[in-house]
Amino acid sequence: MFLALTALVDEPRHGYGIVQEVERLSGGRVQLKIGSLYGVLDRLAGDGLVELDREEVWRGRLRRYYRLTDDGARILEEEAARLAANAAAARSRLRARGLSTRPAGGPA
Amino acid sequence: MTAAESSSTEHLEERVDDSEPVLLERRYRAALRLLPASYRAEREEEMVAAFLEMSGDVPDERGPRPRWGELASVAALAVRVRLGGAGARAAAWGETVRLVALLGLAFQAMLGVYGLVGRAAAAAAHLPTPGAATSPIPVVADVLWIVAFAAAMRGFTGPAKVVAAAAGAVSLLLIGAGPAVQLTLAAPPAALMASVPPLALLAGFHAEAPATVRPWRLLLPPVAATLPLVLLSWAPVPWDSAFEPLLALSSLLSPDGIATVACAVAGIVALRRGWAPSARLALAAAGLLLLAWRLPMAWPVPGAEVLWGPAAVLCGVLVTVIVPLVVTGTRLLPPERRAKPGRAS
Incomplete structure (x- = not known):
């Protein structure tokens, strides 16, 4: 859910666009199935965190674009802050133990 | 229908092209029939589009089929939509399945308490108990059912699912190992009774299901109902x-x-x-x-x-x-x- 919301921060995306963006954001670790994606979208739309932006027809097929709502952005911000605090606490403990920590986004 | 929807429908009708591959699309649409009709009416076109974008153009001659993982995700979505999706009707069906799970577990826990108390009493009195088995496996099944029931009632649905699945598997093994005459008559309903509670537990207590912790006193009826029977059997x-x-x-x-x-x-x-x-x-x-x-x-x-x-x-x-x-x-x-x-x- 966190990655799906993140995928909609910069621009509205359609179903498969969200799948691709989530995969990109997670470095290929998370590959959403279509059934799972729509389960997530149902939940996010039900909670008012995403909403329909527009509909387009691409190569004769329907694409529905979803965008992040203000509530969605606020929830994502809170969740990001919580995860960042957890990560900072882990780094701090590791440093105290004498282990160096890689900067975020560094090579695995 | 909005202007956007009307425009989408017109374009979708124009799309028909005999040279385009259609087999995979047909198979995806068949898989989506697991979903309720009302949900498909709203989502089918965009889901099919997403499926086909993901799969790319695969010619019909290659006999393309939806991936198992995708089918499983649609099946899981269908369960969620039917048992807890939008609307009071789905919520009512979800609650029905959860109650069936709890009632089924209560019955199995009742059998479990009855079996355990009966065996313990027989062992204490050095007397044979009717139907008592020498194998410890029935005892394992009894304990697992009781634990699964208590966990589900107290809101620990994750552990309850694991324990109930194990209890169901052990019970099915015991039923399968029963005498041949029992297999013909009593085995199918007994197998049903061992399978339905874990399956209902798995389906009904999904991520969106309301978390409910039932009071301890509701755990007592299955226990209380069996104790007089045990006492009577020794009267x-x-x-x-x-x-x-x-x-x-x-x-x-x-x-x-x-x-x-x-x-x-x-x-x-x-x-x-x-x-x-x-x-x-x-x-x-x-x-x-x-x-x-x-x-x-x-x-x-x-x-x-x-x-x-x-x-x-x-x-x-x-x-x-x-x-x-x-x-x-x-x-x-x-x-x-x-x-x-x-x-x-």
């Missing part, structure tokens, strides 16, 4: 004598006999006091399971009316209660609501 009553009223009573004084009476009474109360449709339908489902369990015992055997007669009466009572529960429960379900994606304001 100095000639149960195995040919005295017919006693024989008839002995067939009723069993865990499944007590459960049948309790289900019938609860069904009557549900009908008279206007209980919610989910409660009515759950009691009807529990009643059907007990009916299947009881039917082999109600099979008419000439000269043994005293044995099958009471079972037949209980089956009749169950049918009398189940039918109005199903009719009124179905009729009282909230109307189906069309699922709509979140709209832009």
